[in-house]
Amino acid sequence: MKETELFKQIDEFIEKHEKDILSDLAELISKKSVKGPAEEGAPYGRGPRNALDSVLAIAQRLGFSVNDGGGHVGWAELPGEEKDHLAVITHVDVVPEGDGWNSDPYVLTEKDGWLIARGVCDDKGAAILSLYAALFLMQRGTPLRYGLRLLFGCDEECCMHDVPHYLENNPEPLFCFTPDVDFPVSVGEKGIHSNGGFYSAPVFKNISEFSGGNASNSIPGNASCIVNVRGRSFKPMKGITVSERQDGRYLIEAQGVGGHAAHPDGKHNAIGILTDFLLENDVCDAEERTFLELMHKIHVSGYGEGLGINCEGKLLGRLTSIGGIISQEGAVLRQDMNIRYPECISGAEITAALEKIAAEHNARFEAVEVLEPFYISPDYAPIQTLVESYSDVSGHEGKTYTLFGGTYARRFKNAVGFGPGDDFTPRPSFVASDHAPNEASYFPVMKEALKIFIVALIRLEELPPSAYVRAD
Known part of the structure; x- marks a missing residue:
């Protein structure tokens, strides 16, 4: 035919x-x-x-x-x-x-x-x-x-x-x-380092109900937490809404631009927006600040610069790194990670780098799923x-x-x-x-x-x- x-x-x-x-x-x-x-x-x-x-x-x-x-x-x-x-x-x-x-x-x-x-x-x-x-x-x-x-x-x-x-x-x-x-x-395809996460020490008292994201492989467009302080004002920040609750505490909500974890360009992770607001307004004690500073390094870029794992391969291009889900259980925060990496770095090297930076912030990192390129x-x-x-x-x-x-x-x-x-x-x-x-x-x-x-x-x-x- x-x-x-x-x-x-x-x-x-x-x-x-x-x-x-x-x-x-x-x-x-x-x-x-x-x-x-x-x-x-x-x-x-x-x-x-x-x-x-x-x-x-x-x-x-x-x-x-x-x-x-x-x-x-x-x-x-x-x-x-x-x-x-x-x-x-x-x-x-x-x-x-x-x-x-x-x-x-x-x-x-x-x-x-x-x-x-x-x-x-x-x-x-x-x-x-x-x-x-x-x-x-x-x-x-x-x-x-x-x-x-x-x-x-x-x-x-x-x-x-x-x-x-x-x-x-x-x-x-x-x-x-x-x-x-x-x-x-x-x-x-790039390698995928996913479903692992950073865990804080059990230090969060001033911040509770921290949540954001609904899938590991998605950049979250929304995040929120409760700030356990009363009777204070906050410096405004784009993407942030502050509401005083009946109990005098404050609900802080962040609005970003979500999308697929593999394409961070043009996106704005709501967890990162919320983290920067908390740091800028100093609503955390020294121990909480230590982990939030790690959070800032996670979210400051979608390409891993803050974590020291940024690289670009000739075949598979640039590494991407995003925190997709954050959750809180008691005084412990967990930040899920989704990293897509090229042939110029291995999954083991990424794990080692994340474990090292976690230890520097009184935290730990646990790897779960590592698929090579x-x-x-x-x-x-x-x-x-x-x-x-x-x-x-x-x-x-x-x-x-x-x-x-x-x-x-x-x-x-x-x-x-x-x-x-x-x-x-x-x-x-x-x-x-x-x-x-x-x-x-x-x-x-x-x-x-x-x-x-x-x-x-x-x-x-x-x-x-x-x-x-x-x-x-």
């Missing part, structure tokens, strides 16, 4: 299924799938399990065979002639919605072509697109060389513990891509196939890049990030990107992404097994 005829068939398919895509996406969006307490059959909580059940029900209705994977990673699949299979992995869990939405975050809302909801671009939209891309291959009627498995993870936003469980019980795919990035193709050569044949598919459909030049964030690609031997985001469509003021309030995707861009996915999958199916052997 000539490529022009194939592209025409894909366009007709997308037009025919446009309403179904929107309906299925709305159904999946309606499942609030923030991680929660483990239950039987729901290792990451009832929310992600409900979303997994929802997407598998959609897949089954479309004609796929499905498996729930015990609630870790479920899948829908098509058989192939070879023993090896290709995979596409998306995720159905989301970060908490947070404040600042202009509409219900769990009701798919359309405005001027933009689809607004929590998870629409990270990553439920891609989950639905992957299903309809595979549906085209199913309805095309051409036997597949390699089986195709569409994977739906339930723990991407927290620790990605779902994929190791999946791989303990299932074979590695021959090649996999995750549509959880921007086009064209992400071939490498990865990189695949852009010359790898399946990567070139993805790049060419993107260029042929979009008309834009296809180039590989490396990623600030972390995706499922790092959990597989042969995996990359591939769409569906687009850098060419400006966002109007009423929408935002992933992890922020008013998260949105532009539906015309989503439809083009679906076309790109279909073309890419057809071409990946045509590659011989030898093309999937990496030189490295």
Whole structure:
């Protein structure tokens, strides 16, 4: 079949299924799938399990065979002639919605072509697109060389513990891509040092109920605390609201600019704003001040300068470092950390640096999750196939890049990030990107992404097994 005829068939398919895509996406969006307490059959909580059940029900209705994977990673699949299979992995869990939405975050809302909801671009939209891309291959009627498995993870936003469980019980795919990035193709990812944190000594008496942030991998837009002093005035500071309570204490609230931890430019961490206000107004004693000065070093930059870990690699770029969640238990503050690091520093070196600076401030640092960086050569044949598919459909030049964030690609031997985001469509003021309030995707861009996915999958199916052997 000539490529022009194939592209025409894909366009007709997308037009025919446009309403179904929107309906299925709305159904999946309606499942609030923030991680929660483990239950039987729901290792990451009832929310992600409900979303997994929802997407598998959609897949089954479309004609796929499905498996729930015990609630870790479920899948829908098509058989192939070879023993090896290709995979596409998306995720159905989301970060908490947070404040600042202009509409219900769990009701798919359309405005001027933009689809607004929590998870629409990270990553439920891609989950639905992957299903309809595979549906085209199913309805095309051409036997597949390699089986195709569409994977739906339930723990991407927290620790990605779902994929190791999946791989303990299932074979590695021959090649996999995750549509959880921007086009064209992400071939490498920074290391991730996450879920660890700084702990103060039990010294906080003048400050209580310190809280901020709702996800480790999000820059918090709001933070607050209670100041246990009475009858005093405060120096004003931008982003700070002070309210006197009935008991005479003061509620201090900070408003910043939130967003994804991997992209600190243009963001303003509310915890840092609140910390600087407390220091500037001297509402803390000497022991409290010691830890707040450490907090200032954490939040003074999104690139680790205050902690002495700033660096930039030739392959993976600049290190980023943010404090995503702060909490208080009794007299102890805990500041969660999320650090994305390039190849010029190791996870062990970061841990050592943070332990040292913590000790200098009468605190301690505990590391929890450390994932090292990865990189695949852009010359790898399946990567070139993805790049060419993107260029042929979009008309834009296809180039590989490396990623600030972390995706499922790092959990597989042969995996990359591939769409569906687009850098060419400006966002109007009423929408935002992933992890922020008013998260949105532009539906015309989503439809083009679906076309790109279909073309890419057809071409990946045509590659011989030898093309999937990496030189490295």
